[in-house]
Amino acid sequence: MPEDFTAPPLAPVRVWDRGDPRPVLAVHCSLAHAGAWSGLVERLHGLTLTAMDLPGHGRAPDWDGIADLQDLATRDAIALAEAQGRPVDLFGHSFGATVCLRIALERPDLVRSLVLVEPVLFAAARSHAAFAGFQARHEAVAAAMASNRAEAAALFHADWGNGEALADLPDRQRHYIIDRIHHIAAQSAALVDDRAGLTRPGGLESVAVPVLLIEGSESPAIIEAIQGALAARLPRAIRLIVPGAGHMVPITHPHLIAPAIQAHLDAA
Incomplete structure (x- = not known):
């Protein structure tokens, strides 16, 4: 069973002891x-996984609407990693994965x-043909956000959710997503414009750890365009494509990715 902790000034976390103190720090996707x-963690062993709540999510304090969300999340994750006292294995999904890459x-x-x-x-993937289609959808979500948060959330969830329509989700989950949908537009500076310079020349090539x-x-x-670009630049990257899965693969298909993650950890 996981244990929940809040230890200011550290972010709220949930911790799973899976048989060994080897530290893993996990950073979830937006709106989770x-x-x-x-x-996923219940299918792994030989580690202790600490999963943080992103700013404005779970039991974390609300976002002030001003500070850069990736800056805040990176600060919180670094503090949690430093508290472990030794190097950690980082798990990240979606926005959380960009935080992990920034820490690396x-x-x-x-x-x-x-x-x-x-x-x-x-x-x-800015130079890839797929970028134009993404940008059009991203701008549609931003436009809807100005007048109808529920519509914006439905558009976003259709591309990045678990395969169900937003309207079909339980009330609590649906409202949780709608209440935080403004976070998505606020991430553009970090994710689209790369404000932190993650894609700078020579940067990704310097990541020496297994990925x-x-x-x-x-x-x-x-x-696919992003993963291809990262795989080409990260020296020790291995790519896993999960058949039939969408963006929420850690939640919908944990049984398919757990063996590869366990092997990755065992070899690292």
Whole structure:
């Protein structure tokens, strides 16, 4: 069973002891919470996984609407990694995966290995043909957000959700997503414009740790473009494509990715 902790000034976390103190730090996707890792972690062993709540998610304080969300999340994740006292294996999904990649670039001393599930670093695929289609959908969500948050959330969820329509989700989950949909537009500076410079020349090539890149075969086309760009630049990257899965693959298909993640950890 996981244990929940809040230890200010550290972010709220959920911790699973899976038989060994080897530290894993996990960063979830936007519009989720730390518990999103539960289906995956129960299929792993030989580690202790700490999953943080992103700013404005789960039990974390609300976002102030001003500070850069990736800056905040990176700060919180670095503090949690430093508290472990030794290098950690980082798991990240979607926005959370961009945070993990940023830590590997800015604080390589903290990182033992990376598992990046569909990092939404759109800037990495800016030159790809799929970028125009992504940009059109992204701008449609932003436009809807100005007048109808529920419509914006439905558009976003149709591309990046678990395969169900937003209207078919339980009320609590649906309202949780709608209440936080403004976070998505606010991430553009980090994800589309790459404000932190993750794609700078020579940066990704400097990541020396093993990297497992995971994606669903049914995810938006921009994901394949991003993963291809990252795989070409990260020296020790291995790519895993999960048949039939979409963007929420850690939640919908944990049984298919757990063996590859366990092998990745065992070899790191």
